[in-house]
Amino acid sequence: MTNFTNRHFILFLIVFFGASYSGFSQAGCTDPNANNYNPGATTNDGSCTYNTTLYNPPVKVDPMNSILTENSGLQWAGGWLWTFNDSGGEAALYRIDTVTNAILQTVHLTGTTNVDWEDIAFDGTDFYMGDFGNNNDGARTDLKIYKFPLSAIPDNTTNPIASIPSNLVKIINFKYADQPQPPAVTTLNNTKFDCEAMIIADGTIHLFTKNWIDVTTTHYQINSLDEGSYTAANIETLNTGFLVTAADKVEGKNIIVLLGYQVTLPGNHFLSLLTDYTGTNYFSGNKRQINLPNALAMGQAEGIAFRNDSYGYLSNERVDYQGFNITQKLKSFNINNFIPPSLLAVQLKQFNVTDINGTHKIAWDFVSPVNDLNLQTSVNGSTFSNIKSLGISKTGTAYNTPGRPATFYRLNWKDEGQANNYSPIVEVKGQQKDGVKMLNLSKTGRFNFIVGGLSAQKIGFRIMSTHGKTLSVFPARSYLPGLSTVRFENLSINTGLVYITTITGNLKTTSLVNITD
DSSP states (O other): OOOOOHHHHHHHHHHHHHHHHHTOOOEEOOOTTSTTOOTTOOEEOSOOOOOOOBOOOOEEESSOOGGGTTEEEEEEETTEEEEEEOTTSOSEEEEEOSSSSOEEEEEEETTOOOSSEEEEEEOSSEEEEEEOOOTTTSOOSOOEEEEEEGGGSOOTTTOSEEEEOGGGOEEEEEEETTSOSSOOOOOTTOOSOEEEEEEEETTEEEEEEEOTTTSOEEEEEEOOOSSEEEEEEEEEEEOOSSEEEEEEEOTTSSEEEEEEEOSSTTOOEEEEEEESOBTTBTTSSEEEEEEEOOHHHHOEEEEEEESSSSEEEEEEEOEEETTEEEOOEEEEEEOTTTSOGGGSOOOEEEEEEEEETTEEEEEEEEEEEEEEEEEEEESSSSSOEEEEEEEEEEEEEEEEOOSSSOEEEEEEEEOTTOOEEEOOOEEEOSBOOOOEEEEEEETTSEEEEEEOSSSOEEEEEEEEOTTSOEEEEEEEEEEOSEEEEEEOTTOOOOSEEEEEEEEETTEEEEEEEEEEO
16 A cells, blocks of 8 residues: 655645646636626636617618619628629629719629528638528528639629629538428428528538527538538527527637517617637627617618628618618628727737937837827826827827826727727836837746846836736836846736836836737
């Protein structure tokens, strides 16, 4: 029998609990926008709840072209917006202008039939046209998706009318795994197996059904993008409380939007924002419902598409009902204020302020040019006012001689949807000749930097997430010139980007830093 001494037992406890602690994660709501946000949560358990949010998407085009009275889907691809009509319309795709109601190009899909086209998706190379509308009797056995390359569409200025050859149009046939075959015939709008929403992600097709019976949506997955016949697997169901009519996903980010409406009058419309989910279990993360206007303003909205990470378009078909006439419209939307800030695009690489004999030198560097850039200042760090309008800018410097010894600065700019964006706040109190010359942070908390100058300096650090949440603070202490290393204990971060503010004497400098392995 092994002699298990007290010493061995203590070592066992250290190893066991040490390993357990290092792998510990706390589940909870990780969205700062939620009313039950848990700052200590490191794993999103899908429990976030939100206050009622009302949003009225601004109108871009009213009316859309008269050919598009039955438009049923939108897709941004190749720098253009594309749409089509649903059942009974031509088997054609339309390139449209987002400012006027002009149709810039009509593209016919040779050899196809528009039985009931309902949504369109794009994978960066190919379009996917969903012919899977099934509300008539719920018994279609010819559900399919047409796949064709964007590169097959010629320039619209010389080819306002074009055709995709039939040999370039591939067909993906499918059936639902849990729908009995042959499907039972139902009455109009009385089936669980209607579908009007589709996205493409990670080499697979994802469908979101329009369940007329339970007023839910079920997520089905087809595990291929190749032509052929497939069975769509039932992945999960979400109780939306409205009928889903369109979907889109931000490329490379865990952001999906579902659009839909309630059949009961007054026909309220909704967006459902799915964010911070796990894998392809899209209903496992945040599920935030945004209340849109009713049918009098929205018509019957059936198209939605992102143009960038947060801005996009939605559209409705024409509605004529009991004396009400709602024209087909193109609207825009922006979800910047509705999604976790950590999912927003990081645009600002560096922003710092240096005191030079009482004059402040402000420098900035963006990933790409931004619009309507303004330099703002404050005496208290909370109330800011513009001191300089800089227009369109990517990299630049500006100078300011403040009237007070302490001044706070920040940058303000507008994104494509005219939503305001702000930089981290930088405070400057006096002149500083020396400082940190290089930053390097690993996800284990190891922090390397080089101290400039010829003498020791007192330096402190603050690490923030890209949405402004303080992750860790290292108190100021003295460092000799040259390479130094510190370790932030209990710092829970993954690979990505963070803001690091260095406090060197009276100078605060904030930089965007890539986390290394």
